[in-house]
Amino acid sequence: MSLDIPVLDKPVFEKLPQVEAELNYLIPMASKPVNYTYEPPPGIPRSNGKHETHRLPIHNARAIAQNLSLDREGFAFTVHDSNVHNFYDEDDIRRVYYPETEQLLKKVTGATQVVIFDHTLRNAQRSKQGESGIREPATRVHNDFTAKSGYTRARIELAARGVDNIDELLQQRFAVINVWRPIAPVQESPLTVCAALSIAPTDLVASDLVYRDRVGETYAVTYNPTHRWFYFPQMQRDEVLFIKCFDSIEDGRARFATHTGFDDPTSPVDAPPRESIELRTLVFYPS
Numbered sequence: 001m002s003l004d005i006p007v008l009d010k011p012v013f014e015k016l017p018q019v020e021a022e023l024n025y026l027i028p029m030a031s032k033p034v035n036y037t038y039e040p041p042p043g044i045p046r047s048n049g050k051h052e053t054h055r056l057p058i059h060n061a062r063a064i065a066q067n068l069s070l071d072r073e074g075f076a077f078t079v080h081d082s083n084v085h086n087f088y089d090e091d092d093i094r095r096v097y098y099p100e101t102e103q104l105l106k107k108v109t110g111a112t113q114v115v116i117f118d119h120t121l122r123n124a125q126r127s128k129q130g131e132s133g134i135r136e137p138a139t140r141v142h143n144d145f146t147a148k149s150g151y152t153r154a155r156i157e158l159a160a161r162g163v164d165n166i167d168e169l170l171q172q173r174f175a176v177i178n179v180w181r182p183i184a185p186v187q188e189s190p191l192t193v194c195a196a197l198s199i200a201p202t203d204l205v206a207s208d209l210v211y212r213d214r215v216g217e218t219y220a221v222t223y224n225p226t227h228r229w230f231y232f233p234q235m236q237r238d239e240v241l242f243i244k245c246f247d248s249i250e251d252g253r254a255r256f257a258t259h260t261g262f263d264d265p266t267s268p269v270d271a272p273p274r275e276s277i278e279l280r281t282l283v284f285y286p287s
Contacts, residue, residue: 184237187271
């Protein structure tokens with residue numbers, strides 16, 4: 001398998017348009033970072049990690065969109081119309097969007113089986129108004145799963161569906177892929193993704209994510225000047241970004257593509273808050 005990185009080759013990379021923005025990285029720490037998804041008991045901080053900002057170039061990837069690969073850069077882009085009428089309707093999402101995305105992922109990845117296990121809606125305005133299940137855009141560099149929790153979450157989700165051959169499935173290659181789509185044109189807080197092969201393993205810091213009923217594990221990320229960041233400005237409702245958050249194979253292919261929302265300096269002052277939906281999926285490859 002070729003591991004060439006054409007989008008990071010100097011002549012290609014340096015010609016891409018770019019903006020400069022501040023990204024929030026974890027400051028290295030001796031203890032394991034812990035983040036609570038709810039207000040913890042008195043005396044316990046919501047997060048024990050501290051972050052620092054680094055001003056970095058974020059490259060416009062539209063010119064190279066067709067050359068991106070989930071196995072090389074860790075992210076990919078496509079145009080795809082959805083038949084969902086209202087992305088804030090839970091029934092519409094599960095009845096229409098889940099099956100649409102399952103078929104899209106099979107086409108994009110060549111997967112034999114796709115399990116969609118989670119979705120998140122993001123809209124800062126609705127979140128501040130207290131609407132249930134809606135979050136603000138993430139503002140720290142992170143990855144949703146670790147080398148450990150990719151397996152753990154897969155086992156939990158397959159067991160919840162009554163799958164009998166879990167051990168067999170987890171012995172073959174599988175990945176966790178996020179499918180990110182704007183609900184409306186993105187003018188504020190776009191998403192940026194770091195090319196996976198520009199990330200050193202030591203940049204990834206396993207962190208506990210504490211829920212009321214369980215403890216998950218994600219990667220926080222420490223700064224490294226080798227990181228190469230990309231985004232797709234002004235993303236539209238019919239555009240989709242795939243982000244690989246875990247891959248079980250360890251043969252040099254991309255495994256973890258870190259990402260975050262960021263303040264785009266070209267955004268209009270009166271830009272409406274970003275509205276987006278992301279699905280988290282298990283993708284099983286042919287044996």
